[in-house]
Amino acid sequence: ELKVEQNPLFLSMQEGKNYTIYCNYSTTSDRLYWYRQDPGKSLESLFVLLSNGAVKQEGRLMASLDTKARLSTLHITAAVHDLSATYFCAVRGYGTSGSRLTFGEGTQLTVN
Amino acid sequence: DAMVIQNPRYQVTQFGKPVTLSCSQTLNHNVMYWYQQKSSQAPKLLFHYYDKDFNNEADTPDNFQSRRPNTSFCFLDIRSPGLGDAAMYLCATRTTTNEKLFFGSGTQLSVL
Numbered sequence: 001e002l003k004v005e006q007n008p009l010f011l012s013m014q015e016g017k018n019y020t021i022y023c024n025y026s027t028t029s030d031r032l033y034w035y036r037q038d039p040g041k042s043l044e045s046l047f048v049l050l051s052n053g054a055v056k057q058e059g060r061l062m063a064s065l066d067t068k069a070r071l072s073t074l075h076i077t078a079a080v081h082d083l084s085a086t087y088f089c090a091v092r093g094y095g096t097s098g099s100r101l102t103f104g105e106g107t108q109l110t111v112n
Numbered sequence: 113d114a115m116v117i118q119n120p121r122y123q124v125t126q127f128g129k130p131v132t133l134s135c136s137q138t139l140n141h142n143v144m145y146w147y148q149q150k151s152s153q154a155p156k157l158l159f160h161y162y163d164k165d166f167n168n169e170a171d172t173p174d175n176f177q178s179r180r181p182n183t184s185f186c187f188l189d190i191r192s193p194g195l196g197d198a199a200m201y202l203c204a205t206r207t208t209t210n211e212k213l214f215f216g217s218g219t220q221l222s223v224l
Binding site: 031033040041042043044045048050088092100101102103104105106108 | 145160202211212218220
């Protein structure tokens with residue numbers, strides 16, 4: 001069974017500081033996704049990482065994937081208040097009914 | 113313009129009273145998903161469709177059913193809602209050739 005773990009689950013950051021969210025997963029996968037969710041809202045796609053060593057950047061967010069270590073990171077540079085949200089990673093796994101995403105528990109980020 | 117539309121945005125039902133949530137899409141995507149997300153938890157996959165092929169997750173309760181009468185529409189039926197079914201229900205779509213999931217705005221279900 002595919003398990004996806006994020007840490008930290010709660011992150012309080014000061015504006016202007018840098019930090020990293022980690023996403024570990026338990027079985028081989030070549031697709032990893034990062035989503036943002038604001039309170040009471042749906043999920044917004046941030047990044048899709050498709051191969052080992054993939055790195056994508058959008059504004060103050062940068063995501064990377066190491067499939068050998070089964071690890072993805074989401075790096076936040078010079079945090080601003082607008083980045084406060086919950087961030088989920090999700091990994092594509094395979095079951096008897098085809099591919100589907102398994103989500104991590106989410107990291108609730110607050111920028112003070 | 114909204115591409116994955118969920119109605120209603122908020123739904124209140126009574127304990128044991130059947131309720132139907134709807135999802136429509138203008139993207140002509142052949143894969144559609146229903147996720148359940150309880151407060152402060154990760155989204156959990158209930159079932160998904162590849163075209164008309166229905167794929168149920170092993171741990172989805174029998175109380176949850178789904179219908180997909182055509183490509184554009186998908187329905188989630190909860191036959192006898194319990195208090196534990198109160199959650200945000202998220203519909204998502206994609207094509208088989210594109211990894212990106214498009215989420216609807218969600219339906220927040222309350223059970224009284």
